[in-house]
Amino acid sequence: MDDNKDTGMDHHDTHNSNPRELQMARSMCWHCQSEVSGEYFCDRCIKVQPVSKETDYFTCLGFPRRLTIDPRKLEAKFYELSRAFHPDFYQNKSETEQAISLGNSAILNSAYRTLRDPIQRAEYLLDLEAGAVKELKNSPPADLFEEILELQDTLNEYRAAERTSETQQQLRAKLHAEQLTLEQRKQDMETNLQQLFTNWDALQDHGDATSQARTERDRLLKQIREILANRTYVKSIVNNLVATIG
Amino acid sequence: MSRIVGIDLGTTNSLVAYMKNGHPCVIPVRNERTMVPSVVAMTDNGLIVGDPAKEHLVRNPERTVYSVKRFMGKALEDVQSELAYFPYSLTEQGGVIRIKLGEKSYSPPQISAMILKELKQRAEEHLRESITKAVITVPAYFNDSQRQATKDAGLIAGLDVVRIINEPTAASLAYGLQAKTQGTIAIYDFGGGTFDISILKLKNGIFEVLATNGNTRLGGDDLDREIANLFLADIRSQQGIDLRAYPDQMQAIRLEAERAKIHLSNELKTQISVELPDKKGYFTRELTRDQLESLTMGIIEQTLVPCRLALQDAGLTPDTIDEIVLVGGSTRMPLVRQRVQELFGKTPHCEINPDEVVALGAAIQADILSGGTTDMLLLDVTPLSLGIETMGGVMSSLIHRNTTIPASAKEMFTTYVDGQTGVDIHILQGERELANNNRSLAKFRLKVPPLPAGAPRIEVTFLIDANGILNVNASDMRTGQSQSIEVKPSYGLSDQEVEQMIEDSFKCAAEDIGTRKLIETRLEAGALITTMEKSLREGDRLVAAEEATAIRAALAALSTAKDGNDPRTIRACMATLEQSAQHLTVAILNDALTRGLQGKKVSDLT
Missing domain, CATH: 3.30.420.40 (ATPase, nucleotide binding domain)
Known part of the structure; x- marks a missing residue:
């Protein structure tokens, strides 16, 4: 698994609306005022329609809100919609249509970028389902606390040690071993996440509205949220380590 | 279309x-x-x-x-x-x-x-x-x-x-x-x-x-520079001349370096030759592909x-x-x-x-x-990350490098002081952490209604279009009104400057077309003079003496007109020359034909 959202930037255009309102709104065509029932084009005048601000990325790309997505199907849908929206194909159209094409393409590109990466996808889904994941503090994982403190000390010693000295060489070896341990831990977290993703999807597919299902849902979300935060934390520690020892 | x-x-x-x-x-x-x-x-x-x-x-x-x-x-x-x-x-x-x-x-x-x-x-x-x-x-x-x-x-x-x-x-x-x-x-x-x-x-x-x-x-410019620097060092050590003081020779060296580089793509060695200033003759040396490769x-x-x-x-x-x-x-x-x-x-x-x-x-x-x-x-993608300067001079990235374009990002801005009427925004492009180390694209002041601190909510949209060019838009979330933003680029011409240049360019256009016409007419006149001079040399004996004199006069007139600035005069002189030489042209053609036929007969016989 890979993600390029190291710092959990909070500038992305997240759509933090209530999930129940996130269905594609039936609306009027901006051009001929008839009701639009199709996805992105008016049935009557075939003009392109703006993707509504309330449309979430899953809906935009026509996928159910699941944590496992077939990357080939996602790519195929992205290409199909790119052909429908891209400004290249609106050069001879009206200014309004050109503006819609530009706006839709930008949304489509963000949607694809977010959904194609499993980690970003999960973070996004948590945003939709249970408020912002980023509100959770990046405190060190409880079971790692001691280890991280010790690692920080070693890092400081390494930085203070004379270059290419024997002490530094030893510290370097120690840090390298630590790096491998942390990477393994990150790997374990990802395996763990994969399982939770599958569980979440199964629960959604089942569509139970019982109180038991609701409890299970909240428990899963909480778990995913915790592991995602821990993973981000471990990842930044590893990056820092690699940057220091090269 | x-x-x-x-x-x-x-x-x-x-x-x-x-x-x-x-x-x-x-x-x-x-x-x-x-x-x-x-x-x-x-x-x-x-x-x-x-x-x-x-x-x-x-x-x-x-x-x-x-x-x-x-x-x-x-x-x-x-x-x-x-x-x-x-x-x-x-x-x-x-x-x-x-x-x-x-x-x-x-x-x-x-x-x-x-x-x-x-x-x-x-x-x-x-x-x-x-x-x-x-x-x-x-x-x-x-x-x-x-x-x-x-x-x-x-x-x-x-x-x-x-x-x-x-x-x-x-x-x-x-x-x-x-x-x-x-x-x-x-x-x-x-x-x-x-x-x-x-x-x-x-x-x-x-x-x-x-x-x-x-x-x-x-x-490729940089490759040429490496070669040129080698020549310069050689000339300095062997001839004691620092060519950097001679812009003409510097250009000659640059062109010679480029030529040698191109030549060495197909050959294993080449000769380089540059004229030295003050009539000191030529500097020549050999350059091999091996030498070029170690240089570049x-x-x-x-x-x-x-x-x-x-x-x-x-x-x-x-x-x-x-x-x-x-x-x-x-x-x-x-x-x-x-x-x-x-x-x-x-x-x-x-x-x-x-x-x-x-x-x-x-x-x-x-x-x-x-x-x-x-x-x-x-x-396509945007090659560089786009962001804004935040507290402490740090760049906060809004759109990462290699993001598919069109791409957009939204950012909410508010005020820190009661009654504050503007927020300064500094847009940056680059991969470095500190704002100073990145490229400044633009600075602008976002207008904000005077309200208690934190009350205004202005959403700014940064949109990179399919050209990879940034567009900025702001809208007041409280009123829903959008605000057009005048973005003065940090390193670029303002819209007014561009307009002025377009205007200047149209003003010059008439002049340019005139110049262009003049240059082309002169070239044609030059070609005609060369042809006619050749014809006269070859066919002088084929036409009457007064005709040849008329042609010489027309040639002289054209030569003078060619140095002038009026393409119409040049054209007129060209027409006169062509007319006066009509006889001559026909005579030369006939002569050539006759001799050609004779030649054929001779060749047929042998």
């Missing part, structure tokens, strides 16, 4: 292409040549562009501009280290470089506009129709200021720039159209002044760029760094790349090919002329935009 042409506005050469019956083709500009050297010279008879201007490089170095692309969207401080290499003088005004040519100063977009105008005229002559729309290519690693400057150049030249497209991706279109390839391809584009690497995925007509990287200050190895090695970074950003390793395509004149060097082959472990493609492939791709993109080609679609 009027025709859209594709233009490759290069550091060294520029080309224009169009789509002809579903195939892109380059428009010939002079004889068989398709390239217009990107050179502009100020002569006593006005501005000239292309091949004729190139002749002024040595004769008139202070007033002949080349490699202007290196200065597009730049401030003087950005090019400090290169200034010594250029014989023309550069100044700065409002964050934009100005180039002094005779009495006047021109911004780089104005100089580029002259090259674009030349291409526009050539295309109009060839296609016999007015050309007003173009797709212009830029290096993929060009930042916002450099793209904007290119767009400005188009406007000044009277062209509606319907799209700015990246050179390596343009090249991929030309290859894709030819081969209908599927898979992952790397485009290695090493031109006259810039280097780009782009990695793309091709699938069912979609060209999706995965990552791009490059260096906008690394090209460092620069070629520098191109491999962006290649590795792009692969890393695309999440790929060299062996997962299916095809490598070479673009740009510098890829003709055997060492370049060898290093690229070693990096990717595959023989690179170069079936399409590396000088023309970008213009051909631009023509395909132009055809896509006019609705001709519908099965291909290019999804």
